[in-house]
Amino acid sequence: MSWKDFAEELVGTSKDAIQKVAEYADDYRIYPKSIIKKGKSFYFLAKVDQSKKLIILNQSKEFERFQGKTEKLAGFKAKLAPLSHYNAEILRELFSFTAPQALGNQTASIGLGDRLGIATPGHIAVVRESKALPVLAQQSVRELNLTGRTFKSVLDDVSWAVFQEGYQAGFAADADHLKQKTDIENALDLGYTMLTLDCTEYINDDLDQLSEAEIDELYQEVPEHLRNGWEDTYLNKTFVLNSGYELEYTVDKLKEIVLIYYKMIDFAAEINHLLKKSERDVDFEISIDETSTATTLEAHYFVANELKRNKIKVNSLAPRFVGEFQKGIDYIGDLEQFKKEFKVHAEIADLFGYKLSIHSGSDKFSVFPIIGKYTGGRVHVKTAGTNWLAAVKVIAEHDPALYRDIHAYALEKFSAAKEYYHVTTDLDKVPSLAKISDAELGQLLEINEVRQLLHITYGFILQDKRDGNYIFRDRLYSCWSDHEKEYRSALASHIGRHLEELGFYQA
Numbered sequence: 001m002s003w004k005d006f007a008e009e010l011v012g013t014s015k016d017a018i019q020k021v022a023e024y025a026d027d028y029r030i031y032p033k034s035i036i037k038k039g040k041s042f043y044f045l046a047k048v049d050q051s052k053k054l055i056i057l058n059q060s061k062e063f064e065r066f067q068g069k070t071e072k073l074a075g076f077k078a079k080l081a082p083l084s085h086y087n088a089e090i091l092r093e094l095f096s097f098t099a100p101q102a103l104g105n106q107t108a109s110i111g112l113g114d115r116l117g118i119a120t121p122g123h124i125a126v127v128r129e130s131k132a133l134p135v136l137a138q139q140s141v142r143e144l145n146l147t148g149r150t151f152k153s154v155l156d157d158v159s160w161a162v163f164q165e166g167y168q169a170g171f172a173a174d175a176d177h178l179k180q181k182t183d184i185e186n187a188l189d190l191g192y193t194m195l196t197l198d199c200t201e202y203i204n205d206d207l208d209q210l211s212e213a214e215i216d217e218l219y220q221e222v223p224e225h226l227r228n229g230w231e232d233t234y235l236n237k238t239f240v241l242n243s244g245y246e247l248e249y250t251v252d253k254l255k256e257i258v259l260i261y262y263k264m265i266d267f268a269a270e271i272n273h274l275l276k277k278s279e280r281d282v283d284f285e286i287s288i289d290e291t292s293t294a295t296t297l298e299a300h301y302f303v304a305n306e307l308k309r310n311k312i313k314v315n316s317l318a319p320r321f322v323g324e325f326q327k328g329i330d331y332i333g334d335l336e337q338f339k340k341e342f343k344v345h346a347e348i349a350d351l352f353g354y355k356l357s358i359h360s361g362s363d364k365f366s367v368f369p370i371i372g373k374y375t376g377g378r379v380h381v382k383t384a385g386t387n388w389l390a391a392v393k394v395i396a397e398h399d400p401a402l403y404r405d406i407h408a409y410a411l412e413k414f415s416a417a418k419e420y421y422h423v424t425t426d427l428d429k430v431p432s433l434a435k436i437s438d439a440e441l442g443q444l445l446e447i448n449e450v451r452q453l454l455h456i457t458y459g460f461i462l463q464d465k466r467d468g469n470y471i472f473r474d475r476l477y478s479c480w481s482d483h484e485k486e487y488r489s490a491l492a493s494h495i496g497r498h499l500e501e502l503g504f505y506q507a
Contacts, residue, residue, distance in 0.1 A: 003046040033166035054081040088156040098159040100173035102281040113138040113384030120161030122491025132504040137173035146459025194283040199264035283315035295319035304352040318357035325360040328455035329448040343374040362386035368501035400438035410457040417456040425452040
């Protein structure tokens with residue numbers, strides 16, 4: 001049955017009756033939750049010739065604004081509008097719930113990066129039942145480069161998915177791990193409502209390789225007025241938190257903290273000034289997590305206090321926690337040590353009025369209860385790669401031959417992919433595919449080594465070409481299109497486990 005048959009029945013339906021009509025919209029390849037009446041016009045998303053289109057019924061000013069093909073039906077017109085950037089901008093203007101907003105720092109939030117542009121419906125299905133506010137658009141420049149996407153396309157894909165699912169509870173868009181002012185300005189111009197500033201290039205991560213004399217020499221190169229100010233503020237002082245935990249700054253400890261972090265404060269101040277010029281409300285996150293050693297409690301307090309002293313208001317901050325937060329697998333490390341330090345990190349964040357942000361938060365199930373407990377649910381958790389892995393599992397279960405091909409290719413590209421991500425994967429623990437039946441392939445995604453193998457090679461799998469044609473991309477998207485509901489269900493189940501362990505479901 002065609003969408004045209006449904007359209008003829010829909011025209012003339014009252015707003016109150018739309019829900020009843022929508023019950024059988026799926027039979028016409030129409031997304032039932034997308035059906036909405038505005039003024040005298042009806043809008044909905046449908047699959048037309050294997051691609052999604054926005055269908056607009058009845059002529060109106062908005063009808064004329066959208067680009068697309070116009071068709072005459074029985075007594076009215078219909079427009080088939082492609083899901084383009086031009087049309088997405090009109091959609092966000094016409095339906096404000098499809099545009100991102102700032103979330104603030106008073107509740108739980110979860111970053112749900114979608115590397116493929118097709119995961120948002122599954123994300124929405126699970127966050128509907130949660131008290132966590134979703135960041136549905138979340139990508140870093142690294143991810144954009146590896147997937148061939150742009151900040152523009154990422155936001156557009158989310159807006160169309162939000163409309164498809166009729167999701168009106170609000171979402172944010174995070175320009176993640178940005179380092180360059182041009183990228184930041186681009187994201188802000190497009191309407192992103194969250195900025196994660198990656199301070200890696202302004203953090204000295206090499207002090208452990210220097211002698212005491214070399215550290216002292218570097219410290220003396222810091223402008224004297226800055227050294228004097230920090231020494232007056234911190235040196236030989238003890239800061240007592242509400243829990244009674246004491247933070248102490250000796251000469252050696254202060255020198256190291258200053259040399260590691262002081263340049264990032266200036267960088268944050270520069271970007272903060274840029275944000276103040278923006279006309280919109282933007283959640284500002286500071287990332288200091290991509291270092292080889294953990295952020296000490298004294299260092300966290302120093303950074304937080306210096307941000308405050310420089311009048312830099314942050315919505316969230318991401319320290320580098322003790323242990324390993326590697327991609328796509330559970331936490332590696334001493335849980336008791338993590339708990340001991342994390343509760344103080346959470347107290348420092350509360351003291352300065354921002355949320356802790358947990359980066360590489362995908363699948364960190366063993367520490368989620370600790371995170372939820374000591375933040376009181378007032379925390380931001382970032383996931384991304386786990387959504388790609390759920391998509392790969394759909395391939396394994398529905399196109400075994402394609403899975404075998406990409407698995408073999410991932411093994412070829414693993415060494416090159418390690419340039420982008422820190423993992424300690426032992427490829428000797430990856431089972432031989434020759435010994436695995438087609439029916440068992442999906443179970444491979446439960447093995448840490450396989451998860452990391454596939455997690456970090458996604459860019460090669462999606463982007464590589466042979467003789468001018470994509471090796472896998474077209475076949476992958478074709479399979480995901482055929483199994484849209486299965487992918488949605490897999491995401492809802494997997495991300496649902498994250499929310500459950502974090503305590504993000506409504507009480």
